[in-house]
Amino acid sequence: MKVLVVEDEQKVANFLQKGLKEEQFVVDVAGDGPDGERMALENEYDLILLDVMLPGKDGVQVLEELRTRKVETPVIMLTAKDMVVDKLKGFEAGCDDYLAKPFSFEELLARIRAVLRRRSGTTGNVLNFADLTLDLISHKVIRGGNEIELTAKEYALMEYLMRNPNRVLTRTMITQHVWDYNFDSFTNVIDVYVNYLRNKVDRGFPQKLIHTVRGVGYILKEGDKK
């Protein structure tokens, strides 16, 4: 999951980045309004954390601009203003949730999950695909009643795949959402990780779930039994 943090207070941006990375998010940081807007327009994010009082261009303006430009990425606004009027302004501009500073990091995580869940149409903190289950909070992955041990990166990759089932995901998309890098030579790493994941998830099961789309990328689907 790739998150853009738009926050001018350096230290706030730092701890958000650190905490979210530990939760297997890929985090980009923008330090002011115009930067944040440009990055949100240029890259595809799964979520944007947007501060309201930003230099250059305030959060509400940035959000309005993004929504006009048809960027429908979910947005959670973070702000020291917690007057009802300010909240309404945020929601009118099209934000998905609103969190007043100082906030609890756990609450922020819960809200991020809730917003992502709403967007992907799932309910609860569990993703299901075929006989595969992924718990977003405990990070447990279970297939056919057996828990599968995954490393942090493998988990992040699994989550990304399960959030976008039956959809071809290119290597570039995977790099951007799971890794924090953005260049082509990195695609080999993806192949390696997809293989790790296949070994753990698909090996021993007649029904293969992770499929290669030759020359494009990968897809999570219920394929033919081999």
Add this chain to the structure above:
Amino acid sequence: MRPISIRFKLTAWYVLVFSVVLACFCFSIYVILEKKLLDSVDRRLQTMAELISKTELCLVPNFLPPDFERRLNRIFGTRPVGKFVRVLDFSGEIGSRTDNLDEDQIPVNKDLVREVIARGEIIYETQYPLGRDMPIRFINFPVKSFNSKNVRGVVQVGTSLEFVRESMRNLLIVFFALGPSLLFVAAAVGFFLAGKALKPIREIARTARHITVNNLQERITVPVARDDIGQLATTINGMLDRLSLSFQKITQFTTDASHELRTPLTIMRGELEIALRGERSSEEYQETLGSSLEEVERMSKIVNDLLFLSKSDMGQEELHSDPVDLRALLLNLLPYFKLLAEEHRLELESSLAEVNSIYGDQLKLRQMVINLLSNAIRYTPAGGHVNLGLKNLDDGVEIMVADTGIGIPEEAVPRIFDRFYRADKARSRQFGGSGLGLSIVKWIVDAHHGVIKVDSVVGEGSVFRVFLPGGLPVNGEQKPFLVETAQR
């Protein structure tokens, strides 16, 4: 006690004044009318007496002509109803008389008759005949000879004053019947008029009652007429304008203060929470604790500055008034700031002239210089210059702090002394500071009856000049800061 409404008071006054005027009016009417009626009675009596005195009735030597009444009838063409006439000789003895009254009922007042005869003048008298309660009005008319001035006798003509009495009584009845109804009508009209006059005031009161902190932008409708009420409405609206501005300032201040305090809290909470989420190395814990300490220091600075300003707002900040040697004060501070400037790779230069001592608070002035110099160093990029100057002016001294820093946008200059105002939010945050430094500087300058001026060009730098008047003891009383800014 429930206050009596102005409307009732006005009505009561109106009725009181009206009844006094009405009473005076009625009394005058009564007195004048009675006098006029009596005058007219007297005139008719005189006419009759004069007429009688010129007839043969008075020529008869013994004043006893036969057929007195018949002759009278002839003179007047008809029998004079309600009049009685008698003719007296010069000794006061009754000669002829009409027989509608006898002598017992109206005895002759001999003294009066003698006086009439002696002076030859008309004298009126009013008598109450025996057995009758209606007074009778008399004229005593002297009868004179044709050829001499001698009074030969007196003609008395009398008439009952019943008509006058009746008229006056009727008038009184009219007064007593109409008076209360007039008063009632006056009260009603007064009540109505007072209500009409006070209606705009009630409107104003109604609107004013509804205005609270939450709808301070509401205004009283000013009546079209430019009268007292219009002025009152305009005055109240003006007051509301000022109040609303003050409230805006206070709200802005509260919002800003809470924002300034929330930021360090957010950082501490976030960093501590994340540090506690998993096992960390001791370096990481140290880093987190160090960062938290930084934030605690930032909050302490804000809280201390706020405390200072709120104390000075309430006039609790005590100001000493001692002779201060500003040059010594600045020289004392210089080494510390030289170090700070070096750390920021800046050049700190100073040109401090010998100046006269001024009266002031040493500690406060020191604080002022520290704030100005810290700002200059904070907002000047590496390689820049900061200048500290001190010189004598005609009537005081001038401290100058100039830098080659980022400068202040022109539109921001009037606001830089406002609490928590930051011309460039991003950069000032990055440089730290409580956002209250210049507010405190301004307060200290004002407390010393000084003037602070700012010249700034964006990208080139800023110059702060503080003028402090010499020889003027500092007055401890200060206007509350918030009110002062609200008026700006």
